[in-house]
Amino acid sequence: xxxxxxxxxxxxxxxxxxxxxxxxxxxxxxxxxxxxxxxxxxxxxxxxxxxxxxxxxxxxxxxxxxxxxxxxxxxxxxxxxxxxxxxxxxxxxxxxxxxxxxxxxxxxxxxxxxxxx
Numbered sequence: 257x258x259x260x261x262x263x264x265x266x267x268x269x270x271x272x273x274x275x276x277x278x279x280x281x282x283x284x285x286x287x288x289x290x291x292x293x294x295x296x297x298x299x300x301x302x303x304x305x306x307x308x309x310x311x312x313x314x315x316x317x318x319x320x321x322x323x324x325x326x327x328x329x330x331x332x333x334x335x336x337x338x339x340x341x342x343x344x345x346x347x348x349x350x351x352x353x354x355x356x357x358x359x360x361x362x363x364x365x366x367x368x369x370x371x372x373x
Contacts, residue, residue, distance in 0.1 A: 290317030291353030298344040
């Protein structure tokens with residue numbers, strides 16, 4: 257888990273958004289995340305001191321599964337009522353039981369204003 261995977265995401269206003277993955281090592285073996293925590297932060301610019309939003313994930317340790325969920329209201333708070341697409345940088349970090357911090361996923365989140373109200 258040394259270099260984070262890169263994946264751009266698209267969120268639609270008014271929708272639940274669920275990010276889910278299973279942590280695996282270079283041999284494709286599931287990593288036991290017992291005692292680990294996960295968080296995702298969104299920023300406008302990489303060097304911003306603060307973040308726009310932080311979500312804490314649910315970790316199922318022995319399965320290596322991480323789930324991070326955004327409610328429709330949370331997604332709406334990131335978007336634009338003018339119908340413009342807004343974009344944020346994000347990363348997801350795991351803090352392992354031994355306090356090692358590992359960034360596992362990073363990229364850009366585009367928030368698209370939905371048509372249906």
